[in-house]
Amino acid sequence: MRYSQMLLPTLKENPSEAEVASHRLLLRGGFIRRLTAGVYAYLPLGLATIRKVEQIVREEMNRAGAQEVLLPIVQPADLWIESGRWTKYGPELLRFKDRHNRESCLGPTHEEVITDLVRMNVHSYRNLPLNLYQIQTKFRDEIRPRFGLMRGREFIxxxxxxxxxxxxxxNLTYQKMYDAYHRIFARCGLAFRAVEADTGTIGGSFSHEFMVLAATGEDTIVICRAAGCGYAANLEKAAGPASEAPKEPADMLPLEKVETPGQRKVAAVIAFLGIAPSQLVKTMVYLADGKPVAVLVRGDHEVQDVKLKNLLGAVDVVLADDQQIFEATGVPSGYLGPVGLKILVVADREVAVMRNVVIGGGEKNYHFRNANLERDFRVEKFADLRQVTATDRCPCCGGExxxxxxxxxxxxxxxxxxxxQAMKATYLDKDGQEKFFVMGCYGIGVSRIVAAAIEQNHDQDGIIFPLPLAPFKVVVLNLSPNDEKISGxxxxxxxxxLAAGxxxxxxxxxxxxxxKFKDADLVGIPFRVTVGKGFTADGTVEVRRRAGATVAVPLADTVALILAEIDREMSALAGQS
RNA sequence: CGGGACGUGGCUCAGUCUGGUAGAGCACAGCGUUCGGGACGCUGGGGUCGGAGGUUCGAAUCCUCUCGUCCCGACCA
Structure with missing residues (x-):
């Protein structure tokens, strides 16, 4: 491609709308332009990058035995009503009516459509297993789209x-996909990690997320440092270690009500009473699908609401505000305790082994000392409900x-x-028995990978694309287009x-x-060949790896040298998987 | 949805407090000089000041409403 003919509008200044590196550089480098909140147009350079990712994904999915399809983006409500998600999915599902007043939506994901397709066309065990995929634009009406391609409403x-x-x-298919995903991200040249994850709205029994490691990431992951352990999980999911302390019958001290005027926060109460935060149990009130629930955790722990949501089987849990707390319990926030509570009380399992704890007094300006489970208060259910902290040990091996x-x-x-089951998708097995398909689903954020790659690989001058994702592998700078020798x-x-493909x-x-130098650095093309004064002087051109050293190379050797370099690096990445 | 910030040529922003003929730099077009890390001079084109209503002799500026964008929290590839 000739730069002079390409739509590649680079920006000298930082667009005010962009904060994070990938967003800023994609805009500045002329890869994307915003149309409206969370919706971007891909310019030629941006599309070329997307295509590189798609191609790797496609090759590895095909290699793993999956078949490519393309499903509709507009979907009828009926299907979603059938699966039960028309009500469950919430406002991210963009709904609208067509001219016949039929309810429809823009596909944020395609479980319903694919299940429908398969149940209509696959009826026999002879046609199984089946693994289908597509690469397509999705629409999710995100509450807050941000960071450019990182979290758009429309994305690939x-x-x-x-x-x-x-x-x-x-399970075998799942493992195949797990392996294919490893190959895909390795071939993209990304530093990543597979972690155990919560299953979220899509539902299901277990799941892994693939995380690109980058300081600007929106997710926190938990990784065990111990060599050979390999435990890695999303913070939402990471298991709190099983309570170590045995349920010792330690001497229960008599319950004592103490005055704690104006002491509402944990930090204030422990300072006032001269105790450690681990000797206190805080009572948090959540609204689970609108119904109040009290959640007990140790003073120095935080409730992990995804775990709470799973325990309660709720669609949505939110922390109640002060007024809602008062309405639900009759106690002002800050002094709430489990004693005499009329609403559902659940607790992190750590609470079960604590003795003689401080809790809210159930009335303004009072707390209890030496409260004990069973004797003083009741808990309906115990579960791992808290967020893992830096002082916790690995749930697998006890490592850091x-x-x-x-x-x-x-x-x-x-x-x-x-x-x-929800959509009655069945096949007949060998014995003529009707059976439900056992399903799995596998997503990759194609456009997000581009953003993630840049978050992980950039400097103050611009993007530093991993070779496999670069829209062009080489940029040739003709420094004197008017000089015949140099241009030649x-x-x-x-x-x-070009001839070498x-x-x-x-x-x-x-x-x-x-x-030319500035633009070349900005858009992050891995190899740069500069033809200028050096060539006039001694017949050499400069070959430079983006963010690397420059070497002078005789003209005749240049193409072969670059091709060899590219080949070496690409096969190293492919082999590593 | 809650909290914060902001809408002025294509881009970055000044001007708004204290109302009085819309500005700068970059980009764009022409001419000249320049030419290895975003050059310089001269000339030129381009703006319903997000929109609507109001106050006023007069509104980018003050008031009301509205639309949009960005940042911080809950959703997710």
């Missing part, structure tokens, strides 16, 4: 769905934990029969690379050298 996703005869087969940030670029779920050399390299951009614009 690879979503795949598997249909198996039974559990064992489904670290908490890096990550960007979720892939998520695989084992769905089981939840959709096939630049053209020779350009043509040589390499994606190459030649900067043939009538611009000053400075602009």
């Amino acid at each position: 996703m690879k979503d795949g769905y598997s249909f198996d005869l039974a559990e064992e087969g489904a 934990l670290e908490f890096p940030k990550g960007i979720e670029v892939g998520h695989i779920f084992k769905l089981g029969t939840s959709y096939s 050399a630049a053209e020779a390299i350009y043509q040589g690379l 390499t994606e190459v951009l030649i900067d043939d614009r009538d611009e000053r050298p400075g602009s």
Whole structure:
């Protein structure tokens, strides 16, 4: 491609709408332009990058035995009503009516559509297992789209769905996808980690997320430091260690009500009473689908609402505000305790082994000392409800934990029969028995990978694309388009690379050298060949790896050298998987 | 939805407090000089000041409403 003919509007200044690196650089580099909140147009360079990701995804999905399809983006409400998600999915599902007043929606995901397709067309065990995927635009009406391609409302996703005869087969398929995902992200040249995850709205029995490690990631993940352990989980999911302290029959001291005027926060109460935060139990009130629930956790722990949601089987849990707390319990916030509470009380399992604790007094300006479970208050259910902290140990091996940030670029779920049952999707087995398909679903955020790759690989000058994702592998800078000798050399390299099938951009614009260097750095093309004064002087051109060293190379050797470098690096990445 | 900030040429922003003929830099077009890390000079084109209503002799500026965008929390690839 010739730069002079390409729509590649780079920006010298930082757009005010962009905060994070990937968003800023994608805008500045002329990859994308915003149309409206969370909706972007892909310019030629942006599309070329998306295509690189798609191609890797496609190759690995096909290699793993999946087949590509393309499903409709507009979906009828009926299907969603059938699966039960028309009511469950919430406002992210963009709904509308067509001219016949039929309820419809824009597909945020395609479980319903694919299940419908398969139940209509697959009836026999002979046609199973089946693994179908598509690469397509999704729409989710996110509450707050942000960070450019990182969290758009419209985005490109690879979503795949598997249909198996039974559990064992489904587990095998899941493992295949897990392996394929590893190959995909490795081939993209990304530093990533697979972690155990919560199953979220899509539902199902277990799941893994694939996280690109980057300081700006929106998710916190928990990783065990111990060599050979390999425990890694999303913070939402990470198991709190089982309570160590035995349920010792420690001497229960008599319950004592103490005055704590104005002491509402944990920090204030412990300071006032001169105790450690681990000797206090705080009582949090949540509204689970609108119904109040009291949740007990140790003073230095935090409630993990995803765990709470799962325990209660709720669609939605939110922390109650002061007024809601008072309405539900009759106690002002800050002094609430489990004694005499009329609403459902659940607790983190750590609470079960605590003795002689401080709790809210159930009236303004009072707390209890030496409260004890069973004797003084009741708990309906115990479960792991708290967020793991830095002082916790690995639930697998007891090793130390670290908490890096990550960007979720892939998520695989084992769905089981939840959709096939809801939508009556069945096949006949060998014995003529009607059975439900055992399903799995597998997503990759294609456009998000581009953003994640940039978050992980950039410097103050611009993007540093991993070779496999770069829209062009090489950029040739012709520093003097008016000089025949220099232009001839630049053209020779350009043509040589083109002939070898390499994606190459030649900067043939009538611009000053400075602009060409700046733009080349900005858009992050891995190899840069500069043809200028050096060539006039001694017949060499400069080859430079983005953010690397420059070497002078005789014109005749240039193409071969670059091709060899590219080949070496690409096969290293492919082999590593 | 709650909290915060902001809408002025294509981009970045000044001007708004204290009402009085819409500005700068970049980008764009022409000419000239320049030419290895975003050059310089001269000339030129381009703006319903987000929109509507109001106050006023007069509104980018004050008031009301409205739309949009960005940032912080709950959703997710």
